[in-house]
Amino acid sequence: MSCSAGAAQPQIRLRVVHPPVRTVPAATVSRLPVYFRVLDRIAESRSTISSDLLAELAGTTAAIVRKDLSYLGSMGTRGAGYEVLGLRDRISAVLGANRAWPVAIVGMGNLGRALASYPGLAGPSFEVAALFDVDPAKVGRPVAGVIVRHLDELDEISRNVKLSIGVITTPAVAAEEVAGRLVEAGIHSILNFAPVRLGVSDGVLVRDVDLGLHLLVLSYNERSRLEG
Amino acid sequence: MSCSAGAAQPQIRLRVVHPPVRTVPAATVSRLPVYFRVLDRIAESRSTISSDLLAELAGTTAAIVRKDLSYLGSMGTRGAGYEVLGLRDRISAVLGANRAWPVAIVGMGNLGRALASYPGLAGPSFEVAALFDVDPAKVGRPVAGVIVRHLDELDEISRNVKLSIGVITTPAVAAEEVAGRLVEAGIHSILNFAPVRLGVSDGVLVRDVDLGLHLLVLSYNERSRLEG
């Protein structure tokens, strides 16, 4: 098998205290978005797809595809495969991708500004609802069409606008406090780009995107390639 | 070649001779960078650390810490814990973090420019060696102090400057071709931010950082929180 690594996940800390009644394995949840994207892309050129082809396009195996999809209930037709649109919509519903989740980004440095304009955030499933910083030079100016607010306004804004997902793109030293404020403002899902481990209360899901860790794994790969 | 490719004894002159490292499990490799960062941070305030404390700071368990470190050879002192500096340097050597790997970034959009200035890339283990784009408006201008080159110059530049790690921050449609060019230029370790699965030859390690997938997992979390 190739070393191509969607399978190689960064550390994910699932802190869900009350697991869903109908439990989809975490490994499956992390692959559903891949299937969703593949199905969405080929929806116009195919009406059905086999687990074999879906596996190839998603970078996994047919057996895993069938197992994963079995957790969503049997949607395939033996001998024919899966109906693309039906399967896409089912996965979309499971993921909650069929509505627009309001996202707040805290930290309008280079990375935060880049994310605010990120195409993935402009899709139908997400909406940049608020941007925050503490730097007076940034507060009040628009980024990607949204006015940057001072972090102190978070509570007030979250009372008027429901915020579902928080993205932390602050320096490491500020991340912990920002996370606390996001949780206080009612956010339970956080995407953290700061290179620190956030200590959040139970029930809050934190996904860490830590470039430094990724780079060090690549470094390990280079080192072992050179030295055996 | 395997993803959890065997690491052999580094020929670093340490005071203590460690047994050869045959294979480090992939799960362990992905945690070593976390330990490294923790140890580096506390090196000035502590001289030894127990598996319990290291686990807490790294967000894992003491049993996992001990198991992980056992793959690097026994470095601990029973009753006292691990010597912070020695352990840090040992992990650094295994990860190859004790030298500066030259990194090339392809795609100088918002994300590429943000990464070029990313502090994690400015550390001692990495060096932004080259930046590439195909947009004439970007080629020739400096980003983070490095002149952006046209992608067509990749081969020529890679003959003069050794490039170890490639970062892809292009639009999705270009990513596949860029990956091919990077591999042709002799790069075996790729950090891919484009939301596509790269089909690369065996022996090339690709780490995907796919924000869209992360967001959809958070979306799943929000959805199941609302609907059970």
Added chain:
DNA sequence: TAGTGTGAACGCTTTCACAGCG
């Protein structure tokens, strides 16, 4: 016949428990 759905085997990872050593 082609391809799903699934129990069972397999292998990797985590957890447990404790012997052993400073």
Added chain:
DNA sequence: CGCTGTGAAAGCGTTCACACTA
């Protein structure tokens, strides 16, 4: 006594094999 190092057990996720069905 405190804490490491490590076999053994448990838990998950992946792979296999094949019965079954449109």
